[in-house]
Amino acid sequence: MKYLIAGLLLLLSASANANLIESENYTNDSNNNYWTNLDLGLDVLRLDWVDTLGSDSQVDLAGYQQFVADSKGAWRFATWAEFVSLYNWFDTDPTTNGWSIAQNVGGNLFFELNGYGPDHTDQYGFDHEGYTYWQFGTLNADEELEFVWFADFGDQDERVVCVEWSVLCMHSYFPDVGSPMWTAANAIGMASINVAPVLVRDFVGSFSARIANVSEPSIMWMLLTGMIFLGYRRAKSAV
Structure with missing residues (x-):
């Protein structure tokens, strides 16, 4: 017994x-090109995949609209409310508008789930100072793409060297909703910029x-x- x-x-x-x-x-x-937010009930395509939709070049707005149309209702642009909720889901320092150490927790998770864009190749997706970013967003009330800037230093990757003189090592950048950093006009389709809209589908279980x-x-x-x-x-x- x-x-x-x-x-x-x-x-x-x-x-x-x-x-x-x-x-x-x-x-x-990691075998999927999306992750699932169970709090919001959404599957979310990784930004580093959305950036090109699996092709060899970045996609313009028409390309994303075609992708959404071809998915027959599964993948879609996040609604504005969903986008703001998703953005705030990564906010681990709601009292600060900008760079902070506390926000680094949410920043590291954001890049872990969404990957890295094509802009920086010096250090595994980070630049020579150990920095990277995403401009990501969705359609606003006027059916125009609106983006926010989310940046991070690569302390989560032991291969990335953050320069000693930088005061922002182990920090992430998270601007408040509606701040001036919530704009990235005409950025879609520019090959040298890490920019992509948030594409989601309703989570029904997997x-x-x-x-x-x-x-x-x-x-x-x-x-x-x-x-x-x-x-x-x-x-x-x-x-």
Whole structure:
């Protein structure tokens, strides 16, 4: 019986650790060109893929509109409310407008999920000072693309060297909604700029998400039931 109890405790511990590994509010499968924001219920195409839509050159507005039309309602431009909510989801320092150390947590996650654009090639997507950025946005109320600037220093990548004299190492840049940095007119399609609109689709569940959120507890209880039954059989045979 002591072995049964030890096994049950080990199984429960392993299950708890597995839940901690898989984030509760997003999933990120590197094999996909999108990640999933579970808080907002959206699959979000990675910016470094949207930048070219998987082609050899950056895409203009007409190209994105055609992509959305061809997807037959699946992928679409984020609504303005969704875009602002997604933007604020990465805000780990809401009290600061601009560069901050606290915002670096949200900045690192932003670039982990969205990748890096073509602009900087000196250091794995960062420039010679260890800096990179994205201009990303969506259609505003006038059906025009509006963008915001999101920048970061590459402290999350040990291969990237941030110059010693820079006071912004381990910082990310996050301007408040509606600040002057919320403009990037005529930037779409310019090959040397990291710029892309946010394209999303409604999250309806995927195989990986079902495993993370449903199947794992079911498997756990199946194993628990099996171990309990095994213990019962052993106890009965001993009698």
